[in-house]
Amino acid sequence: xxxxxxxxxxxxxxxxxxxxxxxxxxxxxxxxxxxxxxxxxxxxxxxxxxxxxxxxxxxxxxxxxxxxxxxxxxxxxxxxxxxxxxxxxxxxxxxxxxxxxxxxxxxxxxxxxxxxxxxxxxxxxxxxxxxxxxxxxxxxxxxxxxxxxxxxxxxxxxxxxxxxxxxxxxxxxxxxxxxxxxxxxxxxxxxxxxxxxxxxxxxxxxxxxxxxxxxxxxxxxxxxxxxxxxxxxxxxxxxxxxxxxxxxxxxxxxxxxxxxxxxxxxxxxxxxxxxxxxxxxxxxxxxxxxxxxxxxxxxxxxxxxxxxxxxxxxxxxxxxxxxxxxxxxxxxxxxxxxxxxxxxxxxxxxxxxxxxxxxxxxxxxxxxxxxxxxxxxxxxxxxxxxxxxxxxxxxxxxxxxxxxxxxxxxxxxxxxxxxxxxxxxxxxxxxxxxxxxxxxxxxxxxxxxxxxxxxxxxxxxxxxxxxxxxxxxxxxxxxxxxxxxxxxxxxxxxxxxxxxxxxxxxxxxxxxxxxxxxxxxxxxx
Numbered sequence: 001x002x003x004x005x006x007x008x009x010x011x012x013x014x015x016x017x018x019x020x021x022x023x024x025x026x027x028x029x030x031x032x033x034x035x036x037x038x039x040x041x042x043x044x045x046x047x048x049x050x051x052x053x054x055x056x057x058x059x060x061x062x063x064x065x066x067x068x069x070x071x072x073x074x075x076x077x078x079x080x081x082x083x084x085x086x087x088x089x090x091x092x093x094x095x096x097x098x099x100x101x102x103x104x105x106x107x108x109x110x111x112x113x114x115x116x117x118x119x120x121x122x123x124x125x126x127x128x129x130x131x132x133x134x135x136x137x138x139x140x141x142x143x144x145x146x147x148x149x150x151x152x153x154x155x156x157x158x159x160x161x162x163x164x165x166x167x168x169x170x171x172x173x174x175x176x177x178x179x180x181x182x183x184x185x186x187x188x189x190x191x192x193x194x195x196x197x198x199x200x201x202x203x204x205x206x207x208x209x210x211x212x213x214x215x216x217x218x219x220x221x222x223x224x225x226x227x228x229x230x231x232x233x234x235x236x237x238x239x240x241x242x243x244x245x246x247x248x249x250x251x252x253x254x255x256x257x258x259x260x261x262x263x264x265x266x267x268x269x270x271x272x273x274x275x276x277x278x279x280x281x282x283x284x285x286x287x288x289x290x291x292x293x294x295x296x297x298x299x300x301x302x303x304x305x306x307x308x309x310x311x312x313x314x315x316x317x318x319x320x321x322x323x324x325x326x327x328x329x330x331x332x333x334x335x336x337x338x339x340x341x342x343x344x345x346x347x348x349x350x351x352x353x354x355x356x357x358x359x360x361x362x363x364x365x366x367x368x369x370x371x372x373x374x375x376x377x378x379x380x381x382x383x384x385x386x387x388x389x390x391x392x393x394x395x396x397x398x399x400x401x402x403x404x405x406x407x408x409x410x411x412x413x414x415x416x417x418x419x420x421x422x423x424x425x426x427x428x429x430x431x432x433x434x435x436x437x438x439x440x441x442x443x444x445x446x447x448x449x450x451x452x453x454x455x456x457x458x459x460x461x462x463x464x465x466x467x468x469x470x471x472x473x474x475x476x477x478x479x480x481x482x483x484x485x486x487x488x489x490x491x492x493x494x495x496x497x498x499x500x501x502x503x504x505x506x507x508x509x510x511x512x513x514x515x516x517x518x519x520x521x522x523x524x525x
Contacts, residue, residue, distance in 0.1 A: 021099045022067055025360040029376065030100065033355075035383065039103040043386040048112040049137045050382055052094045053128050054144065055120045056087025060094070067095045073115045075131060077124030090116060093143045093375045096359060100379035112138075112382055122149075122157075122231060129161050133168045138385055140170055141378040142325070143371035145177035145343075147221035147306045148274035150324030152185070154348070156227035159328045166330035171381060171393055174326045175374040176335035176351040177343040180445055180460070182207075182307040183321040188224065188239075188297045196239065196290040196303070199315040202248060204287035205305060208312045216281040218309030222254070222290060223274040225302045234260040234271030238294035239303065241275040246285040252277050258294070281311070318445050319346040319512065326350065332381075332393060334374040337462045340444040342370045344460045346511055352397060353377055413509050415476050417492065418453040425513035429455055438481050441466055441503055447512060456502045457481065458512070463503040464489075479503045 030036040057074065064070050072094075094116060102111060115137070117128035132140060150156035166172050184205055189197040200206040209216035220243065226235040240255040254275035257268055264271045288305060306323065307313060322345035326333045335351035336342040338358055344351060357372040381396050391399070413419050420426040426449035434442055438457055442448070444466070446457040463479035464470050467487045470479065478490045483499035490496050506512075 020066075020362075022095055022362055023099060023359055024362045025358070026096075026099045029356060030103075033376070033380070035100060035380070036103070041387075046386075046389055048139070048382055048386050048389070049115070049135065050097065050112040050139045050141065050378070051115045051117055051128070051132050051137045052090055052097065053117045053119045053125070053132075053140060053142045054090025054093055055081075055118070056085065057090040057094070057116050057118065058086045058088050060091050060116060063091065063095065068098055069111045069114055071113070075115060075117045075128065077118045077120070077127050079121050079123045081118065081120045085120075089143070089371065090118075092359075093141060093371060096372060096375035097141060097379045097382070100376055101382050112386070119144075125158075126161055129165050132165055132170060136168075137170055138389070139378055139381055140165060140172045141375060142172065143175040143374045145175065145179075145323035145326050147179075147219075147308070147323060148223040148272065148276075149227055150327065151225035151227055152302060152304060152320070152327070153225070154324070154327050154329055155229060156324055157229055157231040158324045160229040162325040162328050163330060166328075166393075171385070171396065172325075172328075172331040173374050173378040173381060174328070174331045174333050175370040176326050176333050177321070177323050178336075178339065178341040178369045178371075179306050179308070179323060180321045180341050180343045181316050181443075182309075182311065182313045182341075183317050183323075183343070184305045184313065184315060185317045185320050186303055187299070188292065188301045188303050190292045190295070190297070194292045194295065196292050198288070198290065200287070202244075202287050202289070204244070204289045206314055207286050207288065207307055208314075209281040209283050209286070209310075210312060211310060212283060216283075216309055216311050218277075218279055218281060218307055218311055220277040220279070220288065221274060221306050221308075222276075222288075223304050223306075224297075226273040232262045232271075234258065234262065234264060235273045236260050236294060237273060237296055237301070238292075239273075239275065240291040240293055241277060241305075242289045242291070243277050243279060244287045244289060246287070248287065251281075251286065252279050255291075255293075281309075312443075314443070316445075318447060319344070321345070322348060322350050330393070332377065332397065334370060334377045336368060336370045336373040338465050339368045339370070340459070340461045340465060342373075342461060353400060411476055411505070411507060413507050415492075416504060416507060418451040418456075420510045420513075421450045421452060422513040425510050426451065426458055427513050437483055437485050438501060441481060446503065449512070454501075456504055458506055459503060460506055462505055466503060 119125040119128050146158050149158035191197050195203055198205045222241040226237045235258050238258040242253040243251045254277050256270040259269045321343040333351040335354045336357035337354040338356055355373040355376045357368045359372045360366045385391050429448045429450050441457050446459040449458045470489055476492045478492050480496050480500045480502050
């Protein structure tokens with residue numbers, strides 16, 4: 001998780017100047033990341049090819065010659081989108097990329113050859129990659145992840161397609177996804193009545209809708225690790241998914257019959273190891289339950305439950321929330337440094353880069369997430385490859401990892417002033433119950449760890465984001481949780497209140513020791 005810093009910028013000459021950006025804070029981002037220093041420099045003389053793959057480019061036609069170059073190509077794909085789809089996500093990604101690669105103050109602007117691919121569904125996704133390879137695209141921006149299609153280890157038919165692109169020299173920039181607080185991973189252990197063991201009461205996984213002013217729309221996906229690299233091959237392993245209310249009344253269920261027939265098309269059947277529920281929840285507590293229908297799972301088999309929506313999942317997994325193809329070792333996975341929802345993977349050492357994601361619209365709106373961060377990084381890579389087209393994935397990562405005294409994987413241990421007590425890693429400390437004033441940050445993915453100084457809370461994101469009112473004076477200021485509640489910022493060498501505990505981002509040199517935690521009964525905050 002390195003910092004995108006001091007990237008050189010250079011865009012290709014473009015005959016008609018673009019109109020005003022729909023975003024109000026790009027100039028600040030350009031300055032803070034080092035883009036703005038280099039807009040007037042000469043590039044390599046080759047027009048770079050960049051592709052944005054996404055599900056929604058609604059309204060892009062009106063932006064041609066404005067926030068997008070007039071020469072932008074749109075490829076609809078062989079399968080039409082559902083009617084009345086008005087998703088703008090892909091358009092926004094393209095606008096961020098273009099806005100970061102260009103400078104409105106220049107008389108002439110340098111611009112890549114831009115193509116927008118509709119990848120709604122697997123057929124369009126595969127067709128887009130075919131075209132990307134045929135047209136020798138330099139960089140792909142894919143600010144999406146799939147909740148199914150992979151085996152949590154970089155394999156599966158989605159990653160198999162992405163591998164075709166990267167083997168052909170494409171630099172693939174992928175968002176890490178925003179499932180850090182709503183992903184649950186487990187082995188498949190079957191107990192009474194063929195229910196699969198889950199961590200919360202009622203042998204279930206709890207989710208809560210806390211929206212007091214309305215509903216919580218959710219998409220819930222159960223998948224398990226039996227996807228093949230060939231999309232035509234199915235599975236004979238079968239799980240079912242049920243969503244219940246707090247009285248265990250079934251609200252909705254998904255009970256497809258899994259099949260190995262390559263031509264499977266019967267209603268109620270599926271070749272793929274996944275179940276999906278789309279629902280709109282009222283405020284309250286709900287439970288997810290999983291039934292083992294096929295009874296042929298092995299000890300190594302794993303399941304994953306993801307929830308896309310504004311809900312809380314108290315028993316979410318902390319360290320493996322990267323979905324495919326962001327889990328692919330050949331792509332550049334980008335997380336958001338200012339969002340605690342941005343996904344991460346300890347075992348895969350992902351994301352590869354972290355970048356800011358806060359994008360402010362000129363109408364006053366603001367939104368965050370790893371999608372925006374990926375678009376910013378893709379722009380930086382486009383700038384670098386405009387200067388030197390021969391740069392590889394490794395070259396680009398190396399170029400954006402150096403040049404500053406800090407990085408977005410957290411401060412170095414020598415700046416923190418403390419270290420881990422494990423063999424190059426921090427050891428978990430179990431508290432039961434967890435002190436009230438650190439429950440908030442632990443619920444966001446923080447872990448209590450023993451350090452060489454005291455117990456602290458290690459988080460996978462920039463701790464300045466735990467409260468909107470926090471402001472740093474210096475980069476190495478401490479963010480601390482206060483015994484009376486809330487957070488505060490202190491200089492690193494300052495004396496903090498008794499009982500206060502520092503919240504720090506996982507440093508470059510050390511992560512968590514896994515899987516054996518130690519008892520915390522002898523430790524004190």
